[in-house]
Amino acid sequence: MTSPIGVGIIGANRYAAALEDYAAPLAGAAVSAIAPSPNGRDRTAAAALARRLPAAFARDWGSVARDPALGVVLVASDDPGRGAAVEAALGAGKIVVCPAPAATTTEALDRLSAVQTRGHGVLLASGEIRHTPAGARAVALAAAGGLGTLHSIYAAVRLRVPTRASGADSVLDRVGWDLLDTLCAAVPHAPRRVHATVAGLFGGTEDTAAIVARLGDETIATIDLSRCLPASIPTVPQGEVEIEMIGSRDALRLEPYRTAVRFHGERGAARLPWIDEPVLSMLHEGVRIAAGEAARPNHFEHFRRVVGFMDAVKASAARGDTVTVA
């Protein structure tokens, strides 16, 4: 009998919590160690999760990143310093799953790419939307030309109105990465012209972004990101996400979280167990790679395109003018 692939977790955000529901179906793998994020702020939550799963609790994230018994490391952290954990695990040859962006600059990506090459690890980062069951099908269909020549993509994420002003929590950084990741997966062409308007309209510093981009293959993308929803509009933690892809032959409309199931129990807030299915999907992919059942992909070209797109968006917003990408 083959031993299960060891899975370690660094951080205790909702991606980690999702494993409580999914630990059993994670076939061929076992969560064996949990450590807090590099900034240590989720130490209590990580320890509690370790007790519930159960798994060993490690005070030092580095020991999980380098644990030779682990084949896969899930970096489940909102800590901006999570890149250090990703880098350490990649360098130790792990299959690293990081649903949030692992790096947000070209320089940081180059460093991770070099570490991946040296350490023989694999980075599976970002892509929560495109790892939803519906998102995966939609992206695959568009990328394969299944809609005909792609004319346009409309993509929107709407979140709750912010309860506090926060300059660091720009809507671009909060949800923009995931949407650009989806776009770049569906259309493997960099933008050649970007208009971005970013403003604080609802109490946040940058709570709204209206982006129009002409991509290299002439697909036109319209992206709306906003923290605009009043409390009476029900929404999942990922916000309202809708994507339309319109091609010369077919079109599709995608609301990847609309069908998520809610359990309304007697004891407090509703639970949304299957809303985190993308994390499980990424973990499954990581486990299969670690087990030698799937090829070891290199996604850095895609990551660079996403970072380049975001750089153009931020440059356009800062200038208040169109940015033409060379």
Place this chain on the structure above:
Amino acid sequence: MARIRIGLIGCGGIARSAHLPAMHHLREQVTLVAAADVNVEAARAAAAPWGADAYADGHQLLARKDIDVVVIATPEKSHPEWTEAAAATGRHVLCEKPMATSVEDADAMIAACHRAGVRLMIAHSRRFTMRYMQVRRAVDRGDVGAVRLVRENERRSRARTGESGGYYSATHWSGDPNVTVGAAILNGVHETDLLRWFVGAEPVSVSCEHKITMEGNRGVPDFLTYTVRFANGAIGSSELSNCLPPGYPAFHQFELYGDRGALRAKDHDLISVTRFREGAAEFPGGYEILLHNLPAYVREHAAFVDAMRRDAPVPMPPEEARAALRLALAGVESGRTGRVVHLTAGGPVEGGRTQA
């Protein structure tokens, strides 16, 4: 009370689907006495149910003495010519949108009607759609606080494969670059009008991308997406696509977010207006499909007739249509150059309330 006597110039699709049915609905108040179209068969078909006369030349219609109002339903390039000709003969004018293809032409239309002392209203039917009347009233009441963000997406189906004659196709006038600017003003002017109307301020900049998506299109951009900044800091945006495959739900998706709440109206949800407040959601309107909305056309005609009967201003002044056209044309310029177009900042929108 004597019925208002109408002469109709242009008897194509919008006349058949909107103006003639609206007149029929108001037949106790109005009557069609003459119809004109370069396709005289179309004019005859429009005139026949009314026992009206048909002409191949609108000037023959204008030469009659028994017409009070001229309804112009021709392609937009000829709107100035017919408006000025109708005004010169002392007729009030209800003209289909878009008002014209240039701001200068729009100014000439307004000036001609002003000189002649006749009323001019541009048929921006969306202002007479129940859902948007409800939205505007909610905004006016302060239900959502200050308007901060407005988004409108419009989706229309292309003609079925093998069929010809659909909008922006090679055989339709809307696909002829000598006749029209394209989607930016043909259906996009609805969006620019609604954005201004709901935001309640003038635009200061617009950035746009547009393109041709329809097979056989002869050079008229039929897709566009744009972002508008307004003088009060609000953002408006809109995306219009006319090439959806048959079966895709043709719809208008409207969202308005204020600093104290939101309003939404989405065709595909089969709910005309949903008002989200902090406490609860409310559904103040019943369902009316937006595209080809006969009640809106009827309200539009009725409001124009009512203004005439009461000797009152028309509910939507032509300056409002001019402003919507100006913004739409700025979008065209941005799409053409790939640059942000800056507009002179103005004050609040005035006189733009639809009364019904």
